[in-house]
Amino acid sequence: MSLNSKIPPGPLAQKWSRHKSDLIKLVNPANKRKFDILVVGSGLAGASAAATLAELGYKVKCFCFQDSSRRAHSIAAQGGINAAKNYRNDGDSVTRLFNDTIKGGDFRAREANVHRLAEVSVNIIDQCVAQGVPFAREYGGLLDNRSFGGAQVSRTFYARGQTGQQLLIGAYQALSRQIGLGNVKMFPRTEMLDVVVLNGHAKGIVTRDLVSGKIESHAGDAVILATGGYGNVYNLSTYARGSNATATWRAHRKGAYFANPCYTQIHPTCIPVSGEYQSKLTLMSESLRNDGRVWVPKKKEDCGKDPRSIAEEDRDYYLERKYPSYGNLAPRDISSRAAKQVCDEGRGVGETGLGVYLDFSDAINRLGQKVVAQRYGNLFDMYHEITHENAYDIPMRIYPAIHYTMGGLWVDYNLMSNLPGLFVLGEANFSDHGANRLGASALMQGLADGYFVIPYTIGDYLATTKEGKPKTDNSEFKKAETDVADGIKRLLNTNGKRTVADFHKQLGKIMWDYAGMARTKEGLQKALQEIPALHEEFKKDLKLTGGNEEINQSLENAGRVDDFFELGQLLCLDALVREESCGGHFRSEYQTEDGEALRNDEQFAYAAAWQYNSGKTPELHKEAIVYEETKMATRSYK
Amino acid sequence: MNVKLKVWRQKNTQAPGEFKEYEAKDVNPNMSFLEMMDVVNNEITVKGEEPVAFDHDCREGICGMCSCVINGEPHGPEYKVATCQTYMRSFQDGETITVEPFRAKPFPVLRDLVVDRGAFDRIIQAGGFVSVSTGGAPDANALPVSKQKSDLAFDAAACIGCGACVAACKNGSAMLFVSAKVSHLALLPQGQPERYRRVKAMVDQMDKEGFGSCTNTYACEAACPKAISASNIARMNRDYAVALLLNDDMPETSGE
Numbered sequence: 001m002s003l004n005s006k007i008p009p010g011p012l013a014q015k016w017s018r019h020k021s022d023l024i025k026l027v028n029p030a031n032k033r034k035f036d037i038l039v040v041g042s043g044l045a046g047a048s049a050a051a052t053l054a055e056l057g058y059k060v061k062c063f064c065f066q067d068s069s070r071r072a073h074s075i076a077a078q079g080g081i082n083a084a085k086n087y088r089n090d091g092d093s094v095t096r097l098f099n100d101t102i103k104g105g106d107f108r109a110r111e112a113n114v115h116r117l118a119e120v121s122v123n124i125i126d127q128c129v130a131q132g133v134p135f136a137r138e139y140g141g142l143l144d145n146r147s148f149g150g151a152q153v154s155r156t157f158y159a160r161g162q163t164g165q166q167l168l169i170g171a172y173q174a175l176s177r178q179i180g181l182g183n184v185k186m187f188p189r190t191e192m193l194d195v196v197v198l199n200g201h202a203k204g205i206v207t208r209d210l211v212s213g214k215i216e217s218h219a220g221d222a223v224i225l226a227t228g229g230y231g232n233v234y235n236l237s238t239y240a241r242g243s244n245a246t247a248t249w250r251a252h253r254k255g256a257y258f259a260n261p262c263y264t265q266i267h268p269t270c271i272p273v274s275g276e277y278q279s280k281l282t283l284m285s286e287s288l289r290n291d292g293r294v295w296v297p298k299k300k301e302d303c304g305k306d307p308r309s310i311a312e313e314d315r316d317y318y319l320e321r322k323y324p325s326y327g328n329l330a331p332r333d334i335s336s337r338a339a340k341q342v343c344d345e346g347r348g349v350g351e352t353g354l355g356v357y358l359d360f361s362d363a364i365n366r367l368g369q370k371v372v373a374q375r376y377g378n379l380f381d382m383y384h385e386i387t388h389e390n391a392y393d394i395p396m397r398i399y400p401a402i403h404y405t406m407g408g409l410w411v412d413y414n415l416m417s418n419l420p421g422l423f424v425l426g427e428a429n430f431s432d433h434g435a436n437r438l439g440a441s442a443l444m445q446g447l448a449d450g451y452f453v454i455p456y457t458i459g460d461y462l463a464t465t466k467e468g469k470p471k472t473d474n475s476e477f478k479k480a481e482t483d484v485a486d487g488i489k490r491l492l493n494t495n496g497k498r499t500v501a502d503f504h505k506q507l508g509k510i511m512w513d514y515a516g517m518a519r520t521k522e523g524l525q526k527a528l529q530e531i532p533a534l535h536e537e538f539k540k541d542l543k544l545t546g547g548n549e550e551i552n553q554s555l556e557n558a559g560r561v562d563d564f565f566e567l568g569q570l571l572c573l574d575a576l577v578r579e580e581s582c583g584g585h586f587r588s589e590y591q592t593e594d595g596e597a598l599r600n601d602e603q604f605a606y607a608a609a610w611q612y613n614s615g616k617t618p619e620l621h622k623e624a625i626v627y628e629e630t631k632m633a634t635r636s637y638k
Numbered sequence: 639m640n641v642k643l644k645v646w647r648q649k650n651t652q653a654p655g656e657f658k659e660y661e662a663k664d665v666n667p668n669m670s671f672l673e674m675m676d677v678v679n680n681e682i683t684v685k686g687e688e689p690v691a692f693d694h695d696c697r698e699g700i701c702g703m704c705s706c707v708i709n710g711e712p713h714g715p716e717y718k719v720a721t722c723q724t725y726m727r728s729f730q731d732g733e734t735i736t737v738e739p740f741r742a743k744p745f746p747v748l749r750d751l752v753v754d755r756g757a758f759d760r761i762i763q764a765g766g767f768v769s770v771s772t773g774g775a776p777d778a779n780a781l782p783v784s785k786q787k788s789d790l791a792f793d794a795a796a797c798i799g800c801g802a803c804v805a806a807c808k809n810g811s812a813m814l815f816v817s818a819k820v821s822h823l824a825l826l827p828q829g830q831p832e833r834y835r836r837v838k839a840m841v842d843q844m845d846k847e848g849f850g851s852c853t854n855t856y857a858c859e860a861a862c863p864k865a866i867s868a869s870n871i872a873r874m875n876r877d878y879a880v881a882l883l884l885n886d887d888m889p890e891t892s893g894e
Contacts (some may be wrong), residue, residue: 055771130775134792141782173767180763343687406684551749
């Protein structure tokens with residue numbers, strides 16, 4: 001199958017407006033109610049899409065595995081959301097947001113998608129404010145902004161350290177309104193376990209009710225996956241424990257291409273690991289780097305000392321030293337690698353030596369503790385809860401952790417995968433962040449996709465498709481239901497000795513060691529041997545208790561980890577094939593003399609879209625990343 | 639440290655439940671409470687028994703999914719902290735820790751420590767929103783909002799919908815939860831057009847779900863992991879009284 005990205009012709013700045021007004025077909029308002037749309041996931045992208053499509057008149061069913069659509073992990077995003085409003089009068093514009101995002105993505109994102117994202121960013125803020133999202137304000141009553149990594153303007157809108165929560169609650173309320181009106185039927189505690197494909201079109205899903213265990217089919221005219229990223233393939237991450245890639249992976253197994261899985265983001269400011277029992281890593285918002293200064297001792301022998309006793313001249317503010325113009329606000333991939341580098345040199349701090357200081361003493365001296373508390377109080381509280389340390393008094397310790405995945409299912413400009421009728425939104429798709437995502441861009445993309453892109457582009461598919469409405473008594477649905485039930489039986493009947501959590505931990509360690517912050521050919525090859533071997537062991541030695549017809553959280557996890565084994569392999573394969581360093585993908589063999597990522601545009605300026613090949617080596621399809629108006633350059637934040 | 643656990647086990651909503659005892663040995667005080675439960679569950683599973691089911695997701699105190707009553711207190715001993723952010727350093731070596739689900743008639747137990755809080759969603763669906771469809775919103779700065787009002791609205795909007803307020807209340811009242819949403823929107827100019835219609839619809843749904851009345855014990859505020867203020871309840875009561883005096887055609891208001 002050839003990849004047609006369907007990027008509209010014409011000048012970059014006019015592509016989206018022309019596309020939505022001239023090029024795509026509309027569905028008559030009276031006909032919209034005849035279309036059933038299935039939305040899987042209820043985070044920013046899923047909830048905003050479900051609500052907006054229902055407002056337009058489509059009949060929507062929405063599914064989430066949590067007990068309520070308000071729990072999706074978008075809720076944990078702390079820092080903010082970008083928009084090219086130029087409210088600060090500091091020279092921001094759509095073009096500048098576009099440029100920053102393209103550059104931040106290390107010239108591996110699709111130009112047209114990113115431009116569209118920058119254009120609709122301003123509408124998102126308007127919409128959210130109208131919903132009652134309590135963004136931070138100034139005394140004059142207007143909205144406040146702050147800066148984020150990879151930008152030299154203040155364009156980030158925020159709601160204390162809980163921006164994701166407030167935006168998600170806004171989308172959740174919009175969705176709730178439609179549920180109350182009867183336009184959306186919500187299925188909480190329901191997990192999608194398969195996509196049903198009829199004549200090459202996605203026409204339904206198979207779900208499991210996580211309370212009763214009931215396997216059920218849902219038919220629709222289109223299926224939207226907004227199920228988030230796959231960072232939990234690393235086990236330890238800043239993702240929610242329940243975040244998983246099962247929906248996207250099972251769609252991949254049914255033919256949807258998975259693009260750029262090796263583009264994973266490691267966030268520089270997380271609380272370091274404290275022990276073997278650790279179940280998750282907690283992020284401290286990047287916004288802290290506005291006022292916190294990152295450093296480690298210059299001398300190894302100082303690492304064990306009380307940081308307050310280390311003299312100024314014995315501290316290495318390495319980000320300020322290496323990247324004077326961006327300093328502590330260097331992009332995430334660069335800051336993370338710099339932290340790893342100083343720790344590898346033996347200058348890391350804390351019990352494990354895997355940590356660097358994030359110091360607020362300068363900011364507290366300059367602004368006073370009260371102002372610092374106003375800006376970041378909840379983050380300092382959170383840090384205290386977890387570490388039992390007072391960061392107003394002693395510097396925070398931070399270390400990078402897996403935080404976001406830029407890769408995902410391949411989609412065209414309309415956000416449709418190569419399977420007609422299957423749309424993918426938010427973190428679950430691959431399209432807008434290239435090889436690295438800038439801070440405050442994920443919320444922007446999730447809401448752009450859900451509020452302002454899919455409502456237009458889905459109409460083009462629905463208006464032109466001649467597939468007709470499927471019924472769930474179709475044999476393909478029955479077959480998918482049987483396959484899902486058999487898969488569950490297989491897991492339950494393994495009768496081995498090791499728990500799911502045990503396997504997940506081991507898989508995560510392989511992934512972090514060989515496909516983490518720095519990757520090598522040897523390491524990736526090793527991972528590609530170890531993961532399938534561990535997967536085989538999982539199939540033979542998994543121990544599950546309980547049955548299917550009840551709440552069985554281990555069973556849920558087993559299905560997800562089962563998929564992570566395969567996804568982890570694809571991630572490593574993609575990383576192995578991509579013989580360059582770009583953004584979050586750093587291959588140690590490809591770096592400049594001073595340790596920066598060395599891209600290879602001649603050979604690798606493409607999106608790698610992988611086709612599932614039932615257990616055999618997947619097939620690679622390349623979509624060339626063509627820049628019509630942007631000039632590819634080497635990123636410099638110095 | 640070593641602790642004993644007395645955990646509520648219940649197969650499903652219909653089955654009777656009972657406490658069962660487990661031991662957690664060599665617990666690191668820096669473990670979170672749920673990480674300790676993970677370790678215990680792993681041991682239970684290896685023995686061939688069914689692990690304790692409990693709701694959790696983000697494990698950073700924001701999603702509102704975790705919901706245990708620990709030693710009689712919803713979300714455990716620490717003030718302004720959810721179950722998932724409770725650490726073992728909050729307990730004594732050798733202590734027996736009792737773990738139960740959030741108990742209230744409108745929150746039926748689904749299994750062990752997992753309860754159904756769908757009633758909360760239905761209250762929001764009844765009116766906890768501003769009726770603006772996507773598109774056509776005016777420029778975000780076209781409507782100035784005083785910082786003071788905005789901050790107060792935020793304080794109310796910080797509710798994570800966990801249900802600890804209901805579990806803490808001897809009446810099983812949901813007034814803190816409902817009033818947090820009512821206040822969030824009543825304090826903002828965007829929420830004015832539907833202000834009284836909203837409070838009426840939400841309170842009606844709250845009553846329909848079977849939540850109890852408020853008798854001003856403030857147990858809800860004490861148990862709330864986000865310290866939502868009980869003064870929101872007073873605001874809701876005032877708005878509700880006004881709503882009762884008005885007809886269905888609620889007039890527009892200019893704010894408090």
